[in-house]
Amino acid sequence: MPLAQTSTIVPVVIDDALCIADKGCTVCVDVCPLDVLRIVEGPDGSPVTAHMKYDECWYCMPCEADCPTGAVTVNLPFLLK
């Protein structure tokens, strides 16, 4: 009984050009109350950028408010926006 790969549009968007996860920043991942953000790793395991891994958002904003470079935008989940 395989699990499906249903796609979903996620509310938290990261501007890769501004994100400094590659310099070791994990602020947004650290503060999220629902723990839904993660750092994408390159082929060698080094950090590249943050992203929303789990579509489980309270649209509360600590990730956006605490990001040191303004790379994070919290949109409303499509189902309720």
Next chain:
Amino acid sequence: MDEILDGTTQIDCDILIIGGGTAGPMAALKAKRKNPKANVILLDKANVKRSGAISMGMDGLNNSVIPGYATPEQYTKEITIANDGIVDQKAVYRYAEECYGIIQELDEFGIRFQKDQNGEYDVKKVHHIGTYVLPMPNGDTVKKALYRQLRKARINIINRYMATRLLTGEGRIAGAICVNTRTAEFLVVRAKAVVMSLGAAGRLGLPASGYLYGTYENASNSGEGYSMAYHAGAGLANLECFQINPLIKDYNGPACAYVAGPLGGYTSNAQGERFIECDYWSGQMMQEFYDELQGGKGPVYLKLNHLAEETVAEIERVLHIVERPTRGHFHRGRNTDYRKDMIEMHISEIGFCSGHSASGVFVDERARTTIDGLYAAGDMANVPHNYMLGAFTNGAFAGLDAVDFIKDVDFADFDMGDVDAERTRVLAPTKRDDGIPPNQIEYKTRRFVNDYLQPPKVTAKMELAQRRFEEVRHDMETEMYVRDSHELMRSLEASAIMDCADMAAAASLYRTESRWGLYHNRVEYERDDENWFCHTILTKGDDGKPAHAKKAVDDYIVEIDEDEKDAYNNQRVTSTVAAE
């Protein structure tokens, strides 16, 4: 991150505080200050820096008792009436007496409260009778200020561990079992006293949007506090007194009539008419809201479009930076401008929460539960209409009393078999090769909660709910499947939500009367003071199912006159005044 690792560590502390949102940090600070030698651990599923209902701040204290504006007697009376008489006044009175001291401490932490030209607190009237709402102009800083104090006091903070079960032994509390949400490793914490401050059961009903996390409450509060207290054998009070809130439709956040009300905003029907005299949240008020919709006069709105530009701008400033700041995004997306449009509201899904109603773990005026050494405070403890200041103040009571409790006790022995059994339960979904993901278990449970438990409550529907819950529970216990430790956290939440759903149905069936307006509107039964002027206490029965008992309401310390008793039942505006 997120892979499933095998491991169990055991640590010891004097006082374990579970939940570092609002009540928890205050409990920790008070305990540590009273006994600096005590080893106090504050443990949270999220990161204490930004966790809980106040993660982005709050726009005001909803229930403050400030000398010159209100007395503890008045407040106790107001809450007794608002909660339809079922109140042990001692706890409410003690809160009312001591919350002013807590406000002053918060002030010292750097949290500003609104003052008038004379430097006096500028308290607003929102409740039906008295004046208790104190705005916080820099309310966005509340969590940060609190966190600074925790660091200064060197409180031992453990983030990203989710408590799943309490440990008891020798007839008292012994500690808690916790699971790392990013590695699935176990942490067994032995403690002489435990304070539970895990917040509301905010993911019980399903939001109308269908989005599991689109809740009023911080969605990390999924009811583990209630479930853990239940499994440990503690008593839970009046769970049938659901939390149901008047919210912005779809956004499902507070419309904030508390902010707008003192500035002239109000709740209106589709004609722009006021239909309730008072916007303070109560079951009776929600019943009026429901009746207005049933009477074809809906939708119900928050009305601000009659206010002056400066007033609207001020309301907007507060509502769009504090508490639920994405509210601004929401209105922009819908092209809703407070100046022109009324804001559509709806009746929320159900939850358990004493912060706003009265469904919680039973506690006395010292925040003691029915288990020795176990305390509860904040939204999950049954002091009615607690709100944020109640969480702080009762959290303080818990921390202070816990310090006294640990003086005379050592760690209670517990059965290691309990830890093994919990490991087996927790890890079961990791041992399967495929099955049902936690989000589908959760969705189905919560949809049935909506279908069958959302008031008005009907006996036959609630009995059907129990059958459906049993089926989903069976599926959960035999087929739930997770792929990583994050999903494992969600599976544990699904199981707590299931426990809460069972308790919500059982408690609602037990009280065969109507009370608390919409919160416990049982269509087949009238209000019945003769048989039901009492608390209901739910515990885990010997058969592993909810058991019930009545508990007398303590003698009032502040008498309520006959003609005052129904103040909250009479809040419909009699001759509707057209909007100016």
